[in-house]
Amino acid sequence: MRTTIHDLLSADVHDGDLVGIGGTTLEMNPMALVRALIDVLREANARVRLVVAPIGGVAVEALIGAGVVSEIECAQVSLGDFGSAPAFRRAIESGATRIRESSCPALLAALHAGASGLPSGAVRAFKDSQILDVRRDYKSFNDPVSGETLVAVPAIRPDVALIHGFAADAAGNVVLDGETDDLVLARAAQKVVATVEELVPSIAMLPGQVLFSSIYATKVFPGSRGAAPTAVRGLYPASRPAGVKS
Numbered sequence: 001m002r003t004t005i006h007d008l009l010s011a012d013v014h015d016g017d018l019v020g021i022g023g024t025t026l027e028m029n030p031m032a033l034v035r036a037l038i039d040v041l042r043e044a045n046a047r048v049r050l051v052v053a054p055i056g057g058v059a060v061e062a063l064i065g066a067g068v069v070s071e072i073e074c075a076q077v078s079l080g081d082f083g084s085a086p087a088f089r090r091a092i093e094s095g096a097t098r099i100r101e102s103s104c105p106a107l108l109a110a111l112h113a114g115a116s117g118l119p120s121g122a123v124r125a126f127k128d129s130q131i132l133d134v135r136r137d138y139k140s141f142n143d144p145v146s147g148e149t150l151v152a153v154p155a156i157r158p159d160v161a162l163i164h165g166f167a168a169d170a171a172g173n174v175v176l177d178g179e180t181d182d183l184v185l186a187r188a189a190q191k192v193v194a195t196v197e198e199l200v201p202s203i204a205m206l207p208g209q210v211l212f213s214s215i216y217a218t219k220v221f222p223g224s225r226g227a228a229p230t231a232v233r234g235l236y237p238a239s240r241p242a243g244v245k246s
Helices: 003-011 033-045 056-064 087-094 103-117 181-188
Strands: 018-021 047-050 069-074 098-101 120-124 139-142 150-154 161-168 174-177 191-198 209-212 218-222
Touching: 003 056, 003 191, 018 181, 033 056, 033 161, 033 191, 047 056, 047 103, 056 069, 056 087, 103 120, 103 150, 103 181, 150 191, 161 181, 161 209, 174 181, 174 191, 181 209
Parallel strands: 018 047, 018 161, 047 069, 069 098, 161 191, 191 218
Antiparallel strands: 120 150, 139 150, 161 174, 174 209
8 A cells, every 4th residue: 555645744743843844935845745744733733843944935834824833943934026924924923833043054054963963063153143142052162173253053853854856766866956955954854755746767967956865764755746836946936825915
């Protein structure tokens, strides 16, 4: 019996889990996976924590709008050309979803550390920023090599990452968009679930694409337009998400 996306997410995602969401504002969001995840979480009366790499978009807005997100760690959530993310803003302002504010460099450093099995990553000090006032887990230190003041950020290892790719082969190698940071998000995660536009007999990559190796734990589901209404570069453009006004 073939495993469905719903069945896999039911088994792999639990209340309180940290879920990494791939893509950026209007590109490469794993929308087919997110729709199934919303159903799974509602059926279980569960909520998850989210992390993005480092800017969330339509997928994050959909999850928060569905009321299944207890916390999010991000640098920003935006709908790009379609404006701000109203469900995200309402949830943060009302306290329905807690935010762990970060920055693009800090989130990427934390994910790289997670992918490398390190306890923390490091970024340059947040000059003229108040982020250290709200992120007490970020610690300033003097680099022993250069003497420069840096900030240590705890490593992030999502329980599962959801991503969308261009293609995959039978071994589970997935071709991703190099213009996103999905590769580091996926490498940091303990499990990865991916949808792809097509299954191919052998991998052939175009400029700007990167390969997520099958040596990492990955389950792949083929599904044309699995990122819609967000875009897949070279295949289809983004369209206005339902409920978003001009």
